[in-house]
Amino acid sequence: MDNSPVVGTIVGVDVGGTFTDFVLFDSQRQQRFFHKQPSTPTDPAQAVSQGLQAILRKSDLPASALTLILHGTTLGLNAIIQRRGADIALVITRGFRDVLEIARARMPSSFDFHADREPPFLPRQKVVEIPARFSPSGTVTQWPDDDELAQVASDILRLNVSAVELVTINGYANPEREAELAALLADKLGSLPVLSSAQLWPEIREYERTLIAGLNAYIQPLMQTYFQRLNDLLSQQTIDVPLLITASNGGVLPLDTAQQRPVDTLLSGPASGVIAAAQLAAGEGFVSFDMGGTSSDISLSAQGEIERVNRTEIGGLPLILPVVGVSAIGAGGGSIVQVDDYGILKVGPESAGADPGPVAYQRGGTRPTLTDCYLVSGILSADARLAGSISLDHQASHDALRELGSSIDFTAEQAASGAIAVATAQMATELNKALAQRGLTADGLTLIPFGGAGPTHANFFAEEAGINRILVPLRPGTFCAEGAISADIRRDFVRSLRTNVTTDTFIDIAGTIQELHQLAEHWFSHQAKHLSDAAHYRVEADMRYAGQAYELSVNLGSPDGINYEQIVAHFQQLHQQRYGFITPDATVQLTTLRLALNAPLPRPAEKKPALQTARQGPVQRQLWLRGAWVNADIWQRRDVSGDSKIDGPAVIEQEDTTTLVLSGWTARTDVNGNLIITRKAGDLQ
Structure with a gap:
């Protein structure tokens, strides 16, 4: 993180289908506080209000101490x-x-x-x-x-x-x-x-x-109804601070803009997680793996930078907006396990959500989910309380999976293990497609799992996909909310031209760039100047050779100083890199210009966690792994110190998630308290 000044107390909020997550950073104490609040699907703002009260109590701060709230939600995405x-x-x-x-x-x-x-x-x-x-x-x-x-x-x-x-x-x-x-x-x-x-x-x-x-x-x-309801609840708590909404492009937007352009916020939650993962990766290639209650979101970066794309799909519909590159599959902790008419075990995309939730939640759910599979396999403790508030019913999960498995002659444990394998294969298939498109292999990338179920499933995923290193954040359950407080203001502007790039047409191209620049400066001065000291601008152009069906997105840098030779040279360079050839004499076409505005916000300063020395040893529990019961060490994460070396099979438990370490893998912590899980040398892919 940079050394930008930090003012007051910042809260990041991420509204999910099962839990609403909170991270509060108190700049005076340079200390973070975390909280997970069960979501209220019928009134999502209620969970935000209740969670803010809870995290203020945890931090022992009054509402007046807050200076900024950064908020992500998938409410619009779910509606579509x-x-x-x-x-x-x-x-x-x-x-x-x-x-x-x-x-x-x-x-x-x-x-x-x-x-x-x-x-x-x-x-x-x-x-x-x-x-x-x-x-x-x-x-x-x-x-x-x-x-x-x-x-x-x-x-x-x-x-x-x-x-x-x-x-x-x-x-x-x-x-x-x-x-x-x-x-x-x-x-x-x-x-x-x-x-x-x-x-x-x-x-x-x-x-x-x-x-x-x-x-x-x-x-x-x-969205406007939701934001108005949220504002009313915040006013009742005497909270009167700027409310910024995380956007699909990996930035945040002022509330007024988000209300007028809610389509810009559709992927706000997944984008926030990728922001935090990129900061944690520190320039190394990574795969972010956000597994919540409803779905798993996967994003890939070869160089450790956030990958943005100009086209994605939402609910089967194409969306041509700049967004963080995320692939979603319907396999989350709440995804329902079922046997189809042909006797095939399937997972998702239907989810039990927060209400009624998995069978283990004892809220009326009768169809088993992946969470029930973790519980029956022993990965989750029967005594666990998810997020400190939800107790689990092992017997109910076992009965539901036994009934499901009986139709295909599986025991409850076999059905649970099979469902986990099916979900893992879905994840690995999605990742392999993304790797093939980029000409990459998985063994050089680090898997960064987060969300309530991410660390629980991460080792299964890594082993199936051929990844050799896993980095589990200190607080994975609230990682998307952590990303929200690390985001900058970001807004994209676009104009299509459809013109050949020549010395004559460059006048129109340059004029359009300046027009977009002025439009962005006007927006910044009216919407965000009071939140950030300065804005930076970057221009991108969609370009192709005449006759080609698809364009390349070419980074042209700052809007000041762009010239004709520079535009053509950048395109030729990228075409050579992507396709292995160029055609210098061919006509180059520019179809669309984009300008991205980025305005930095005050950032929370890093404070390394205190090193843990005195600790308790592990207890043991049996896990059903690879078709048999095995003894595993069960650690509490607060008891895992820098000199700990944990060989799998093992489970590391903490308030917001559970991390599984498979046989053939070893876990340790780094100086920042993150958990590093690596494949043993003899088992490397």
Whole structure:
């Protein structure tokens, strides 16, 4: 971490499906406090409010001591996945009413003709056409008169929706005029808001831009209601401090921006975890592994830096926004284990969530989950209290798994072990795909597991994937919240050009860069100047040779001083690196310019934990591993010191998670209290 001054007391919050996590940093004492609060799915803000009260009690601080809250949530993401957003209408250029149904006209699977496409999040009945269109250069080619606008407004009002998105063909080339049309339409709709897609994200590709604007409108009422509810609860606690929302791109945004652009926050929780993992990796290649109650999120970095991508998928829908590169699979601690009609054992993607939760939680759950498998296998103690508050019922888990396994002639232990193996294979397959795409191997990377179940499953994952080193953070259960308090303000701006790169067109390219720079400076001065002393800017361009189907994202550096030769040279260099050749005489095209604003926030200063010397030895417990019961040493993490060497099989327990060490692996701690688990020399991959 840098030596930026720290002011007051900062709290990081990460709202998950099962637990809401908190990290409080008190700058005066240079001390961190941690807390896990059971989530309240019907009223997520309630868990945040209760958790803030709890962590203030733990730190013995009054509410007035707080100076900043950084908050991450997957509320919007879950609403999209579960299709429970607001009722909205789409207004689009006449003749393009089927844009969401046609999409990219691609089959979901080249091998399965019965595989269904993800249904549109917006039904066709709520799409209204408008006679408005632009040319590729941004010139108006169609514009509605007053009567036509009135007819469009009348059609919308009959739909009884809560918001409207406007999309015009080639609107990205003239976002100001599309915004003007949105305002004209809004005047005829009374209080019904109209969102201009080009104003929100002026990038080429109508289908993807329609999705961005539509999803933004789809979750905006939900997110605004949540934030208002949270503000009300904070006011009741006399907490009046800036509330920043973590974003999908690995930064944070002021609350006002997040309320207007909630689509920027969809992957805020997973992104925060990758931020913390990158800081912990300290420049070394890593695989971050965030395993919570509902899913596992995996991110890969060859050089220890946060990998960002400009395209991802959310609930089966493409999203062309800069985000931290994270792959999610439906295998978390709460993922339900089942046997299908063909007698095949499966894990997820359905999850028991926080309510009712795994069978072991004794909250009405009847279908076993991975958490129940850990408990029956002995990895979790029958006497454990998860997050210090949830007791576990071993017998209930055993009975549920025994009943499940009986249909395939498995005992409860065999069913548990089989489910763990299935989930592990899913994780390793996802990682192997990412490694193959980058030409990397797993043996040179460090696995950084976090989340409540990450360290529990990490050694299974590492052994299956061929990873030789695991680094378990000191507090893995609240690691995403830790990442939130380490984030900077970050906002992305975009403009599509679709132009050949020549000395003549460079004037337009340079002008667009300056336009984006001015737009970013204006946003910073009005939204974030009071939170950070200075902002830094970086330009990226999507470029390709003429005729190529896909672009490369080329880093052009600071917006000041970019010249024609520099743009072409950076592209040629990256093309050579990625594909092994260049074509110097070929025409180079630039399709999209992006500018990223980064403004550093005060950072918590590092304080090394006190070295543990006096400690208690381990007790023993039997674990079901590799088809047999084995004796394992059970350690408390507070009793593991720098000179400890723990050979597997072993279990290391702490308040927020349990770490498994398999046979053939050894665990020790580093000077910062992190747990290092390595494969023994004779077993290296």
